[in-house]
Amino acid sequence: MQHYLRRVRARLMAALALAILLGPFGAHLAHAAGEDGYDLWLRYRPLPAARRAALQAAATGIATPDDTPTVRAAEAELKRGLAGLLGRAPDTIPAAGEPRAGAVVLARATLPAGLSGAEAVRRDLATLGAEGYLVRSARVNGKPVTLIAANTDIGLLYGSFAWLRQLQLGAAPDRIDLLDKPALPLRVLDHWDNLDRTVERGYAGESIWNWWELPGIIDPRYTDYARANASIGINGTVLNNVNAKAEVLSAAFIAKTAAIANVLRPYGIRVYLSVRWSTPLELKETKTADPLDPQVAAWWARKADEIYRSIPDFGGFLVKANSEGQPGPQDYGRNHADGANMLARALAPHHGVVMWRAFVYAPPAHPGQVSDRAAQAYDQFKPLDGKFDKNVLVQVKNGAIDFxxxxxAHPLFGAMPDTPLMMEFQVTKEYLGFATHLVYLGPLFQETLGFDTRAGNKPMTVARVLEGAQDGKVGGIAGVANIGSSRNWTGSTFDQANWYAFGRLAWNPALDSRAIAREWAGQTFTPDARVVDPVVDMMMRSREAAVDYMTPLGLHHMMGTGHHYGPAPWVDSLARADWNPVYYHRADNGGIGFDRTASGSNAVAQYAPEVARRFADPATTPPRFLLWFHHLPWDYRMADGRTLWASLVAHYDHGVAEVDAMQAEWQRLRPYVDARRFDDVAQRLAQQRREAQWWRDACIAYFQHRSGLPLPAGTRPPAHSLDYYKSLTFPFAPGHG
Incomplete structure (x- = not known):
């Protein structure tokens, strides 16, 4: 027993010594020793003493307007956050009472009597719409308060989260001055969750929706899910997979959906459902699924009425039709507008929307026609511009192939001025190493949103298209969720950053991905620059590293069949040509790349003329897209003087070296990160390093085989033969639908 006590005492003394060494940050370490990641970026850990004293004076109580579920949620979050930051929760000031000095005052519509600068506040509120907020220091009858004001309850909740974010990041309470509103009305997470709790392209455990137990058993995790989404401004959730089942529209599942909606509603989140086009036919309630058949339209109208009786604020339907074997209106000789509009008219009386996915591709229509999967969504949807009902949004993937x-950026952005468009990003990393590889997607999202479509021959970024700048048609942003039943929600700590970045950019597409990374790191670990600076540096380099060791210079779709795990550029035996990696890279002894210029598929012509001219010439095509648009000889000279072959190999080597650098950087952070999360990230980086080397070696071995060229001088040869890499199989890879 004495030996045990001596060991405990020694550990405590070591911890105390480390706390003294690290100063105020030591308290953070002591509190964070057992963190499992469940709290995400809403950790609310104790502030250092000096900052805590300033906040104590600025958070003596919380005054709220009349009691509603959303106001209660805002008050609860403020108390939760302040209790964590201060070590105690402030009390509630009765609505009839005058705010005391240092109170946090939530004000909707009716501002507190005696508020200084009330007219300026009213002017600001007039610009904020239904979801915006302002946060600032103010005075009520001469007493200093923190004012959180909005036009609606949800604005108050968003403002409360924004204030707590600034406090977590170390801002002085009296210096916080925020005026913000979302750029887009629809900011939606799409769950590819199946009714049996498997998750297509999910790498973080089972679905968080326990359909079997619903509606009678409500998991408290649903509320924490709602809190996390509201904290970053997400206001919609599609609960089920786009490869939908007819049963999701049965009475039993509508009741289950309603139970989830009741939990999410106070947090401003509407629920949506993915629907299968042929549902009434499969349920044997109609004889067809033809959208122009009156009985089919009547069935959908009755179903919409049934849903809204249970869920008055139901958001609407997400539809995947005539894509990858899914049924759709084309089965009956109709087009996508015919199908979307029929559903839209069923939802219109209830103010619901249809999000109709543009991810479609089919075999060539004519023998001998040059096939290019990248061109097919444009070919099908561009002629339908302006033919969709006003409550239809066409949901377009960020690129023309597949995440x-x-x-x-997809050529449809900027090409459909008379149709509101939804961006569809993939937050889950189907093609980017699952939950194993550290790949921060903020730069990918920002790169696409900032792409200049040159719509109407003038500057027009994708973000501005979504915001309605092109012709007043305002769209939204959807992201395929990376959330599951894993304790840390996303399977790895750093994948939480992709959820966070998606929400922040959906709220404001003009935000900078590096600034978002700093926000996330400061809340998830500590605002201490000794941690934030290197963590953000790792994050900002990570996506480019993955591109380099996977698909450099515009190569694409070279992953293993079905599961999309690991390299397989040699696959050429699948039933459809455009399911095979060889279809995309077209490597032979003469060169590599997909010719999308006028001499090939001419998909480049789908972009605005100025963009098309830039991409049509290899000399003006950015190197990052070179082999996307051009088939070039192996000895093509790059701008730096190297041959294409030497440049390709150098990119693969650089990708692996970057993972080495991330590993080394993370090891230097050991004293500053709690052991549990540190070890988890370290293990994943080690696995990423092994897999980056595998990608590099397998691809170089294959492309050397196709080109017949020797490796550039000084290049280390692959560790194994090409046959070895071809022999690897992964029948039980996760997320395989």
Whole structure:
């Protein structure tokens, strides 16, 4: 027993010594020793003493307007946050009472009597719409308060989260001055969750929706999910997979959906459902699924009425139709507008929307026609511009293929001025190493949103298209969720950053991905620059590293069949040509790349003329897109004087070296990060390093085989033969639908 006590005492003394060495940060370490990541960026850990004293004076109580579920949620979050930051929760000031000095005052519509600068506040509120907020220091009858004001309850909740974010990041309470509103009305997470709790392209455990137990058993995790989403401004959730089942529209599942909606509603989150086009036919309630058949339209109208009786604020439907074997209106000779509009008219009386996915591709229509999957969504949807009902949004993937490590922005952005468009990003990393690889997607999101479509021959970024700048058609942003039942929600700590970045950019597409990374790191670990600076540096380099060791210079779709795990550029035996990696890279002894210029598929012509001219010439095509648009000889000279072959190999080597650098950087952070999360990240980086080397070696071995060229001087050869890499199989890879 004495030996045990001596060991405990020794550990405590070591911890105390480390706390003294690190100063105020030591308290953070002591509190964070057992963190499992469940709290995400809403950790609310104790502030250093000096900052705590300033906040204590600025948070003596919370005054709220009349009691509603959303106001209660805002008050509860403020108390939770302040209790963590201060070590105690402030009390509630009765609505009839005058705010005391240092109170946090939530004000909706009716401002507190005696508020200084009330007219300026009213002017600001007039610009904020239904979801905006302002946060600032103010005075009520001469007493200093923190004012959180908005036009609606949800604005108050968003403002409360924004204030707590600034406090976590170390801002002085009296210096916080925020005026903000979302740029887009629809900011939606799409869950590819199946009714049996498997998750297609999910790498963080089972679905968080326990359909079997619903509606009678409500997991408290649903509330924490709602809190996390509201904290970053997400206001919609599609609960089920786009490869939907008809049963999700049965009475039993509508009741289950309603139970989830009741939990999410106070946090400003509407629920949506993915629906299967042929649902009434499969349920044997109609004889067809033809959208122009009156009985089919009547069935959907009755179903919409049934849903809204249970869920008055139901958001609407997400539809994947005539894509990858899913049924759709084309089965009956109709087009996408015919199908979307029929559903839209069923939802219109209830103010619901249809999000109709543009992810479609089919075999060539004519024998001998040059096939290019990248061109097909444009070919099908561009002629329908202006033919969709006003409550239809066409949901377009960020690129024309399928969530690749890098793609140029989809040509439909900027090409459909008379149709509101939804951006569809993939937050889950189907093609980017699952939950194993550290790949921060903020730069990918920002790169696409900042792409200049040159719509109407004038500057027009994708973000501005979504915001309605092109022709007043305002769209939104959707992200395929990376959330599951894993204790830390996303399978790895750093994948939480992708959820966070998606929400922040959906709220404001003009935000900078580095600034978002700093926000996330400061809340998730500590605002201490000794941690934030190197963590953000790792994050900002990570996506480019993955592109380099996977698909450099515009290569794409070279992952293993079905599961999309690991390299397989040699696959050429699948039933459809455009399911095979060889279809995309087209490597032979003469060169590599997909010719999308006028001499090939001419998909480049789908972009605005100025963009198309830039991409049509290899000399003016950015190197990152070179092999996306051009098939070039192996000895093509790059701008730096190297041959294409030497440059390709150098990119693969650089990608691996970057993972080495991330590993080394993370090891230097050991004294500053709690052991549990540190070890988890370290293990994942080690696995990423092994897999980056595997990608590099397998791809170089294959492309050397195709080119017949020797390796550039000084290049280390692959560790194994090409046959070895081809022999690897992964029948039980996760997320395989």
């Amino acid at each position: 690749q490590p890098r793609e140029p």
